[in-house]
Amino acid sequence: MLKKFFKNKWVKRLLYLFLILIVAFAGFYGSIYFGFWGKVPTKKELSELKQSQATQVLDKDGKLIGKYYIFDRQSVSYQDFPKHLIDALVATEDVRFYEHDGVDNQSLLRVFFKTILMSDESSGGGSTITLQLAKNLFGRKNYGSLGIVVNKIRESIVAKRMEEIYSKKEILRLYFNTVPFSDNTYGIESASVKFFNKHTRELSLPEAATLVGSLKANHSYNPRLFPERSQLRRDVVLQQMVKYNFISEAKASKAMQQKIALDYQYYAPNQGVAPYFRALIQKKLQHLIDEKDLKKPDGSAYNIYRDGLKVHTTLDLMMQKYAEEAMRSHMEKLQQQFEKAYGKNAPWLTNKKIIESNKKKLKRYQQLKSQGLSDQQIEDSLTQKREMEFFEWDENSVVQASTLDSLQHYLKFLNSGMVSLEPATGAVRTYIGGIDYRYFKYDHVSQSKRQVGSTFKPFVYTAAIENGMAPCTYFPVKAVTYTDVDNWTPKNADGLNDPDLNYSLEKALSNSVNTIAVKVLNEVGIEKVIQLAHDMGIKSEIEEVPSIALGTANLGLLELAKAYTSFVNESKPSTPFFITKIEDKNGNLIAEFEPENKEEKPVYSDYTRQVMLEFMKATINEGTATRLRNTYGLRNDIAGKTGTTQDNKDGWFVGITPQLVTVTWVGNDDQRIGFSSTGIGQGANSALPIFGGFMQKLNTDDEFNKITNAHFEKPDSKVISDLDCERTKEDGFFKKLFGGNKDEKEFKKEKKKKGGIFSFLKGKKDKE
Known part of the structure; x- marks a missing residue:
């Protein structure tokens, strides 16, 4: 038969x-x-798996600030995986993981009969964790109509080979370190930090279930974009864990009652904490790799986007957050004041020269011009409206606007820069290059140079004291016309011009008296002032004109901060430094960096330093920066200097504490747009509040007690004695009768002795 x-x-x-x-x-x-059909990885190649990893930028305590990557991935060890994370994965993706050899034939048969023949989708898929790992590591290629079959077979071959090479624990480690999560994030550690701001080992059961749940479809179950959908998927994971006896029903029920609570961290280049600092470190890191010829063990150059370097920086993450909060809080209010004061007469709306010149800088304008379009055609194109997102301080708005509308919108914004240095080392602790890196890429700390206003005056007074001028030297406050320099008449912003009133140097500096600053410059000599400024760390060129006494020199924030560190660092300027060491992905040291000022010598005497510190303490206690005491209630030991420039274009403040030197600047990116009045634009109103808010936040955090509770050293007895005089003095009757115009006569004599070195820089003066 x-x-x-x-x-x-x-x-x-x-x-x-x-x-x-x-x-x-x-x-x-x-x-x-x-x-x-294409090379299948051999066992040897699989045993030497190399995956691109994100370079991590860490703060001074090893806290993550940001990353540079093509794929956002950080690797962790198996020991970092909490048990409930592994259980969630196995229960959801591959319940027979510990029983198969990479390909689960039993599951495949179930899929064939139940899913394909009986159309029962509840039977699950036949893909194992090892098969998914093979796909994650090597991707899939397009083989046309046979693509799915070829790729599946390739993955099964790779999976079986991997099971022969690696233990189940090692496969789980490889899987968790390579699997793609939501928001272009690769690996569980990167996902944990990004979505919950914690390391993998710290994930709770609901958090672990949320991340595992997103693996089914990392966009559809993105907890940031679709929290409700993600929560439903998380609950499915928890139910699977109950079904396969990984957790009890009670534990799952408790977890399901919790809503997903994200603590989302932005590590994209344009977002997150310290974006300007991260952009600068990226350039410095690449420069160091090239300059020092840093190589991997195999002789190839390090790639900052693939090789998982760990860059330890000087930044203090918490301090940076406080600085950014203080900046945002103040700048939002100041912007409102700024716009309200101008009203309908704002230069970004009415000044055709400003609008036209900025229009011609636009990339879109230049593209249209290069295409040979006429001015009218270009104008027509630039005025076409479309949907745009506009930056606003409270909340961004989506509007119908043209390119020219956008130009005028962004022209109105005030910008800001801030840097804080540890004076003993030059370590950069905070760094704010602008108000929002997404919309304002220009870095006002490392790229910008602006007139510094009265923050230059301490250099003049330091040179005077260093060259023998007594701290209690008096100068009349009255304005003087210098006929030998184009009849220049520097004046005081508050109109101070009493012909009988004399101020001591301390009173003159703390109250930022312009007329006296020029007289002191004339007395000490312009060359000596410039030389000392350079010795203190100013690298920019300083023009030999008397108006530098009022701050007409264009300087950068970093060099200004460097110069001021000398007042609390034994008269030695500290060079700002950013990176302390670089490690490879395994923590092996590649390069290490020390402060650059260890061998520096004092650039002026300690006597001068102590006198100047007392002068700048008076600025805070009784001078132009008293609002730090009166408005912000700060009782810390603080010295400093305010600064405001011509036509209120720039506001400055330098805050000095024993262990931190901070410089803040505020102004418009277009230097033709200033504040409408000194009341709003003066450094005490525009820049000082950022420092004030910053210090308030530091004062509330015990972590910074070492900084906030630090005290200046007590001055030497000679310094105290030499400063023991009245701050102001009235001229007597006979001096009034016979004194004549002494200042101008002395200026002419001094000028003759110096060989006519002064030349007038017309129209430039300080407002403070």
């Missing part, structure tokens, strides 16, 4: 067909196995 069955011609044909199919499949499988 059986013989008769097999002799049936249709049975024979079916058997032949089946045999042909087996041979064909074996040949097809062999063609994939032996690489005819």
Whole structure:
């Protein structure tokens, strides 16, 4: 009977067909196995797996600030995985993980019969964790109509080889370190930090279930974009854990009652904490790799986007957050004041020269111009409206606007810069290059140079004291016309011009008296002032004109901060530094960096330093910066200097504490747009509040007690004695009667002795 069955011609044909199919499949499988469809990784290659990892930028305490990456990935060890994370993955993705050899034949049969033949989608998929790992590591290629079959077979070959090489724990480690999560994030550590601001080992059960749940479809179940959908998927994961006895129903129920609470961290280049600092470190890191020829063990150069470097910086993450909060809080209010004061007469709306010149800088304008379009055609194109997102301090708005509308919108914004240095080392503790890196890429700390106003005056007074001028030297406050320098008449912003009133140097500096600053410059000599400024760390060129006493020099925030560190660092300027060390992905040291000022010598005497510190303490206690005491209630030991420039274009403040030197600047990116009045634009109103808010925040955090509770050293007895005089003095009757115009006469004599070195820089003066 059986013989008769097999002799049936249709049975024979079916058997032949089946045999042909087996041979064909074996040949097809062999063609994939032996690489005819593309090389399949060998066991040796699989044992040396290398995955690109994100370079981490860390703060001074090793806290993550940001990353540079093509794929946002950080690797962690198996020991960092909490048990409930592993259980969630196994229960959801591959419940027979510990029983198969990479390919789960039992699951495949179930999928074939239940899913394909019976259309029962509840049966699950046949893909294992190891198969998914193979796909994650090597991706899939397009093979046309046979693509899915070829890729599946390749993955099964790779999966079996991996199971022979690696233990189950090692496979889980590789999987968790390579699997793609939401928001272009690769690996569980990166996902944990990004979504919950914690390391993998710290993930709670609901958090672990949320991340594992997102693996099914990392966009559809993105907890940031779709929190409700993500929560439903999380609950499915928890139910699977109950189903396979990984957790109890009670534990799952408790977890499901918790809403997803994200603590989302932005590590994209344009977002997150310290974006300007991270952009600068990226450039410095690449420069160091090239300059020092840093190589990997195999001799190839390090790639900052792939090799998982760890860059330890000087920044203090918490201090940076406080600085950014203080900046945002103040700048939002100041912007409102700024716009309200101008009203409908704002220069970004009415000044055609400003609008036209900025229009011609636009990339879009230049593109249209290069295409040979006429001015009218360009104008027509730039006035076409479309949907745009506009930056606003309270909340961004989506509006219908043209390119020119956008130009005028962004022209109105005040910008800001801030840097804080540890004076003993030059370590950069805070760094704010602008108000929002997404919309204002220009870095006002490392790229910008602006007139510094009265923050230059301490250099003049330091040179005077260093060259023998007594701290209690008096100068009249009255304005003087210097006929030998184009009839220049520097004046005081508050109109102070009493012909009988004289101020001591301390009173003159703390109250930022312009007329006296020029007289002191004339007395000490302009060359000596410039030389000392350079010795203190100013690298920019300083023009030999008397108006530098009022701050007409264009300087950068970093060099200004460097110069001021000398007042609390034994008269030695500290060079700002940013990176302390670089490690490879395994924590091996590649390069280490020390402060650059260890061998520096004092650039002026300690006597001068102590006198100047007392002068600048008076600025805070009774001078132009008293609002730090009165408005902000700061009782810390603080010295400092305010600064405001011509036509209120720039506001400055330098705050000095024993262990921190901070410089803040505020102004418009277009230097033709200033504040409408000194009341709003003066440094005490525009820049000082950022420092004030910053210090308030530091004072509330015990972590910074070492900084906030630090005290200046007590001045030497000679300094105290030499400063023991009245701050103001009235001229007596006979001096009034016979004194004449002494200041101008003395200026002419001094000028003659110096060989006519002064030349007037017309129109430039300080407002403070």
